[in-house]
Amino acid sequence: xxxxxxxxxxxxxxxxxxxxxxxxxxxxxxxxxxxxxxxxxxxxxxxxxxxxxxxxxxxxxxxxxxxxxxxxxxxxxxxxxxxxxxxxxxxxxxxxxxxxxxxxxxxxxxxxxxxxxxxxxxxxxxxxxxxxxxxxxxxxxxxxxxxxxxxxxxxxxxxxxxxxxxxxxxxxxxxxxxxxxxxxxxxxxxxxxxxxxxxxxxxxxxxxxxxxxxxxxxxxxxxxxxxxxxxxxxxxxxxxxxxxxxxxxxxxxxxxxxxxxxxxxxxxxxxxxxx
Amino acid sequence: xxxxxxxxxxxxxxxxxxxxxxxxxxxxxxxxxxxxxxxxxxxxxxxxxxxxxxxxxxxxxxxxxxxxxxxxxxxxxxxxxxxxxxxxxxxxxxxxxxxxxxxxxxxxxxxxxxxxxxxxxxxxxxxxxxxxxxxxxxxxxxxxxxxxxxxxxxxxxxxxxxxxxxxx
Numbered sequence: 001x002x003x004x005x006x007x008x009x010x011x012x013x014x015x016x017x018x019x020x021x022x023x024x025x026x027x028x029x030x031x032x033x034x035x036x037x038x039x040x041x042x043x044x045x046x047x048x049x050x051x052x053x054x055x056x057x058x059x060x061x062x063x064x065x066x067x068x069x070x071x072x073x074x075x076x077x078x079x080x081x082x083x084x085x086x087x088x089x090x091x092x093x094x095x096x097x098x099x100x101x102x103x104x105x106x107x108x109x110x111x112x113x114x115x116x117x118x119x120x121x122x123x124x125x126x127x128x129x130x131x132x133x134x135x136x137x138x139x140x141x142x143x144x145x146x147x148x149x150x151x152x153x154x155x156x157x158x159x160x161x162x163x164x165x166x167x168x169x170x171x172x173x174x175x176x177x178x179x180x181x182x183x184x185x186x187x188x189x190x191x192x193x194x195x196x197x198x199x200x201x202x203x204x205x206x207x208x209x210x211x212x213x214x215x216x217x218x219x220x221x222x223x224x225x226x227x228x229x230x231x232x233x234x235x236x237x238x239x240x241x242x243x244x245x246x247x248x249x250x251x252x253x254x255x256x257x258x259x260x261x262x263x264x265x266x267x268x269x270x271x272x273x274x275x
Numbered sequence: 276x277x278x279x280x281x282x283x284x285x286x287x288x289x290x291x292x293x294x295x296x297x298x299x300x301x302x303x304x305x306x307x308x309x310x311x312x313x314x315x316x317x318x319x320x321x322x323x324x325x326x327x328x329x330x331x332x333x334x335x336x337x338x339x340x341x342x343x344x345x346x347x348x349x350x351x352x353x354x355x356x357x358x359x360x361x362x363x364x365x366x367x368x369x370x371x372x373x374x375x376x377x378x379x380x381x382x383x384x385x386x387x388x389x390x391x392x393x394x395x396x397x398x399x400x401x402x403x404x405x406x407x408x409x410x411x412x413x414x415x416x417x418x419x420x421x422x423x424x425x426x427x428x429x430x431x432x433x434x435x436x437x438x439x440x441x442x443x
Contacts, residue, residue, distance in 0.1 A: 012326055013326055013358070016329050016330065017357075021354050021355065021358075023347065023350075024333070024336070024337070024340075024346075024347030024348075025347060027337075027347030028345075028348050028405050028408070030346060031346025044341070047295075047341055050296070054296055112342075114299075114344070116307075117306075118412075119345070121344040157344055185407075186415070187305070249302070
């Protein structure tokens with residue numbers, strides 16, 4: 001017994017080192033697995049509070065840009081509204097191919113944004129008290145940003161599309177060929193679309209939008225334009241580089257999308273899987 | 276002794292805040308960030324209790340991780356750097372380091388540079404290795420380690436020159 005205690009005391013530095021290293025490796029591995037909720041994240045009281053405090057100061061420097069962006073969006077929406085009112089008089093028209101589920105949009109402010117790492121996250125200033133839940137989509141007026149991952153009472157973290165674990169269903173606007181949106185970790189303005197079949201008609205400058213297959217984003221949210229593309233080794237799928245419409249390095253304000261039928265569809269799918 | 280505790284506590288808090296609020300947002304040339312908070316590990320008294328030192332380094336790294344949502348990569352890098360610091364000290368400052376109360380500010384410039392260089396490189400390599408978490412991007416990993424380390428080292432020496440009188 002005495003020897004064991006002596007051994008422990010003599011090697012206390014090594015033991016402490018191994019313990020702490022194991023613990024931090026555990027945290028690292030956990031952060032690399034996408035589906036798991038994290039043990040601790042920047043959506044906590046302490047760091048969330050400090051981040052919102054600094055972003056209060058920071059947002060003043062970008063006010064002009066944000067106003068401009070809002071103006072642009074208003075203009076676009078007003079144009080669309082005008083067209084909609086016109087068409088109401090002629091015929092009752094309902095677009096059933098897109099926006100077919102009921103979606104609720106909530107505005108929020110980004111208080112922390114990473115884009116230089118290989119796994120990037122954002123922190124936003126809305127949490128469970130504002131009705132935010134895990135797996136809601138996050139977009140700006142220009143395009144998609146990411147998916148809500150962890151939620152605390154007042155803050156949430158968002159897994160950015162600039163994250164090597166992010167997988168989002170996307171498709172060509174022109175045809176319905178779809179693929180998976182991923183990021184190779186290099187340029188924060190360029191993401192990759194993989195698994196698009198080689199029969200798809202493709203040209204540089206084509207618009208890429210979200211596909212309606214996931215329960216997170218409604219169909220038709222803009223993502224980016226095709227920058228260049230090549231066939232993969234088997235020559236049956238395209239690898240496409242996409243120039244994002246969003247400037248991921250300057251986001252500011254975002255909308256969080258809630259799909260109100262998400263839980264119903266998910267329950268149904270689980271039921272079908274069980275049988 | 277009290278002033279040593281006070282200086283190091285203040286340094287801990289200040290470096291953590293400067294790192295997460297300022298330096299993590301620099302993104303020079305798109306991906307290069309300095310990690311100035313290793314200054315805490317560099318300047319921690321050489322003759323102090325090693326166990327406490329490893330634990331404090333872990334807390335510092337974990338603090339940065341919580342703000343950055345990066346799991347435990349900074350914590351792991353800090354623990355490794357703190358653990359092998361005695362070996363680096365012995366290598367850079369020779370045997371005279373053992374059981375002597377030398378101070379960082381009173382060392383030779385050459386050995387000081389090698390001490391900072393090795394410790395920063397080790398810290399950054401572990402950090403980026405865990406961040407990438409595979410060897411598929413080995414070239415990008417080395418590139419990022421190298422450029423970030425250069426940036427950090429420049430900042431470390433600038434900070435030292437700026438606060439020289441106070442830390443002495």
